[in-house]
Amino acid sequence: MAATAAVVVLLLALGGGGLLVVAAGILGLVVCAAGLWWFVARRGLMRLLGAFVAVAAPVGVLVFYARSGLWLIALISSLCWAAAVTCGRAALHRARPPRSQRPVRARRPKRAVLIMNPKSGGGKVARFGLVERARRLGARVILLDPSAPADVGELARDAVEDGADLLGVAGGDGTQALVAAVAAEHGLPFLVISAGTRNHFAMDLGLDRTDPSRCLDALADGEEIRVDLGDVCGRPFVNTVSFGVYADIVQSPEYRDDKTGTALRLMPDLLAREGARRLDARVDDTRVADQQALLISNNPYVSPDELGGGGRRPVLDDGELGVIGIRVENAAQAAELALRGAQAPGLTVTTARRVEVTAGEPRLPATAGGEEERIPVAAGGEEERIPVAVDGEALWLRTPVVCSVRPRALRVLLPRDRPGVPPAAPPVDWRRLLALACGRAEHTAPGEAVPHRRTVPLTGTRRRPGRVS
Incomplete structure (x- = not known):
């Protein structure tokens, strides 16, 4: 109902700028994503310009809504969408609640x-x-x-x-x-x-x-x-194994003392430098090629945007690896990622039992025919070492680097x-x-087995009053 209300508000306001609300919002998101790309992938004046664009885009959208008198339409529609997402997640959670492993x-x-x-x-x-x-x-x-x-x-x-x-x-x-x-x-x-x-x-x-x-x-x-x-190659991990951009950054001796500054200094070369090496991986039986970064987790995170400091894995005993691969070459692809999220071609999100990672072939600028030239891997490339971050620790491992789960x-x-x-x-x-x-989905009552997910206990048992340790 809330999602329908959000659409109805925009349709009823077509004469008053309903389409302008949507168009301005999408344009602001695209421009902001492009600005963020320039900020992390460029240096000097382009980095400053990217920072300005990333901040100015959402501010400009808000100013446009206010000056054009569309702020009330935008506010009501946004509140309806927020309510729709909140209620939708609650409904999905109740329909298929996680089954706690009994301690x-x-x-x-x-x-x-x-x-x-x-x-x-x-x-x-x-x-x-x-x-x-x-x-x-x-x-x-x-x-x-x-x-x-x-x-x-x-x-x-x-x-x-x-x-x-x-x-x-x-x-x-x-x-x-x-x-x-x-x-x-x-x-x-x-x-x-x-x-x-x-x-x-x-x-x-x-x-x-x-x-x-x-x-x-x-x-x-x-x-x-x-x-x-x-x-990972005989070494245990409890959280994640990272390849590519992040793994390269943590190799720097300055990273421990200045994480943000080191990342901003190295990112342009790692993301946009010509000839930068990419990653290839075989995820079970599927090949994933030319990735800038790969993250393999001990059980998957809820979604790619859960990988920051607040990211959580609701399952720790499902016997699967979470796999996230990223390939963003320019501002247009960054904007597409912002718009489409997990559906964007630059983002790979899946699970696997086994992942084998190798160093891909470096890319050179496009040739006269419009095709990118690839530098062949030298003989014996299978013995090449690549940087890997295992639970945040910087390592160099021989390829192919094999990740699995016990x-x-x-x-x-x-x-x-x-x-x-x-x-x-x-x-x-x-x-x-x-x-x-519509009442057509299968419901799972609390306490029943969930066929495709099992979850470790996320809440402890509180002591009774007066109980002494």
């Missing part, structure tokens, strides 16, 4: 070993007193020395040989993955302590990222689930009392919504 009550570990990085997250280990609290709960703590880098995987293996019955990490996602692999190898439960900078894995498990000490409650009163573990390989110990993660909003499928409105 298993865990035994209290007797010889827990926790590896803690005192520098992670700007010093969260000391700030939240994690070492002292873990020891009070009976855990042995291995505190890493920032001045003497250690092999955390080897430390975890030594702990297992000494009889550890649980492994845990207070650190970033890269460190979490290395120790998680050892825990999975020996069938031990793994404890995630959200002491990193972003803690994406902890977020998707529903843990408290503001107070990592709450994760330690699992040592006294915990429950266990099983989740998937990603693998279904439900990792036992994760969680505190029973945890904040949880709000259910992710499903993408709006208007065809399915119409079927729901």
Whole structure:
């Protein structure tokens, strides 16, 4: 009804500029996307011009609406569309609610070993007193020395040989993955302590990222689930493996100290430089060619726009990799991506069990015949190394780089009392919504099995009043 109302408002206002509202909005979006492309892909005067265009386009649309007297039509139509999307997502979620994996009550570990990085997250280990609290709960703590880098995987293996019955990490996602692999190898439960900078894995498990000490409650009163573990050429990952633009950027020594400045300095060469190497991939049995960036995730994100800081994976035990590929060569393709989203030819969004990535052939400028010339890969190219970012850590790996997933390989110990993660909003499928409105779509009652998705528990069990840990 809200979507229909949005269209009706525009149709009734045709004489008063209904079409102008739509045309101005689309034009503003296209121009803004082109400006953003110039800003990230150019330097000097063109970058300044791109920044100006990206800001001026939406401001210009708003000024046009106000001066032409169309602001009320635009406002009412926008509010109707917002209501339509909100109600549509709620309807789709209720029609097919996620099925939570039932946690298993865990035994209290007797010889827990926790590896803690005192520098992670700007010093969260000391700030939240994690070492002292873990020891009070009976855990042995291995505190890493920032001045003497250690092999955390080897430390975890030594702990297992000494009889550890649980492994845990207070650190970033890269460190979490290395120790998680050892825990999975020996069938031990793994404890995630959200002491990193972003803690994406902890977020998707529903843990408290503001107070990592709450994760330690699992040592006294915990429950266990099983989740998937990603693998890239024998190295584990819990979140993502990135190829292309982002992987090239994180290789820079300046990246850790100045992420934004380093990215802006390198992006023009990585996106628009002639002869820049692209990526080819085989996603299961499908070939994806000439990509500027590829992101492989341990279970898919809800949608491509969920990859920022707030991006979430509603499923962590589905046995699938999420695959997102991007190829945007100019401002026109950037505008098309802004208009069509996941339907744009420059964006590939899919899932797979196995992804094999190789370095594609660099492109040269178009020849006289209008075709792009490709530089042949030298003999022995299969031994070429390419930059890869594994859970944010910069690596160089030999091609082909193979990504796969180990279904439900990792036992994760969680505190029973945890904040949880709000259910992710499903993408709006208007065809399915119409079927729901007409009563033709299949409904799934809460608690019933969902054939194509399974979801880890996103909300913890609250303690009863008076219960003492």
